[in-house]
Amino acid sequence: MQILGFEFELPAEFRVEKISSAGAGSCIDIMGKNAGSLAAALAEQAVAVGFSESKQEAGRIKLERGEQRLLLVHDAEGLTIQTYDPTTLPRARFDGSAVLLDDLRFECGATSIAPLRETYLHDKHLRSGAWRLSGVSAPEVVARVLDTAVTSRSLKRGAVFGPPRGGEEVWSGEAYSKVELVKVHATVESGVVLLEIDLIDNRGHIGRKPSEQ
Structure with missing residues (x-):
């Protein structure tokens, strides 16, 4: 069994029940005692x-x-192996102090940007990107992304949530319409901000038959 580039021999008393994958992730369900x-x-x-x-x-x-x-999750009946390998995905795009996702440009006001990965799930019309930003705060980034979504796509601004008391320093928010959704998460990580944006765009798919999409 190949798992993230290395070979693991499954003992005879175990069997693979199900294998599924989506984007850069996969899930393997293995049944067996112990x-x-x-x-x-x-x-x-x-x-x-x-x-x-x-x-x-x-x-x-x-x-x-x-x-x-x-991630290995096990109980008395079996083991679930979850993998995530973004190294197979393209780098997220950016330009100067702005990040780019689909045809949107989000000006972040960052002094530097380290791109992570961009994913696209065709069946869900979902595009996601991640970047690490310096020189800007997490709540400021969330506000900037939502401002762009509202002004460029005429979306409605939703609620913005700050970190829970005593929890992880993460801010999140969304902007939406009947056919589009922009979700943003900004997490403070050792002096930088991890920015994650999800874009669901159904503008070109409303009213189409499944075979036409």
Whole structure:
């Protein structure tokens, strides 16, 4: 079994029940007793090929290698392997102090931008992008993105939410119409802001038959 570039031999007492994928992510459901030991063996092999364990709690092991993520969730009946590998995706686009997604340009006022990845799920008409920004605050970025969505697409501004008390420093908001939705998340990470934007655009698909989309 190939998992994020390394080979893992599945013991005979386990069987693959289901495999699904979407964008840069995949999910493998494996059935079999004593799945906790299987998760531990898989985590050990992942560490041997360069992953590091970022979090472990009852029934869950999370590992990282660069941008790649591996999540192992197990119970008495089996193991679910979730992978995320954005290295297969194109870089998110930017221009100067602005980020670009589809035909939208969001001026962020950042002093520097480190692009992450852009994804597109054709069946959901969903395009997503992520960037790390310096020189601008998270709430300011959210406000700027929503201003662009409202003025350039005539969307309605929704609520903006700040971080919960004692929780992660993340601000989020959205702007929408009957056929479009822009969702934005800005998370403070060690002096920079992780900006994530989702754009759902159904303007060209309303009224079409499924075979025409």
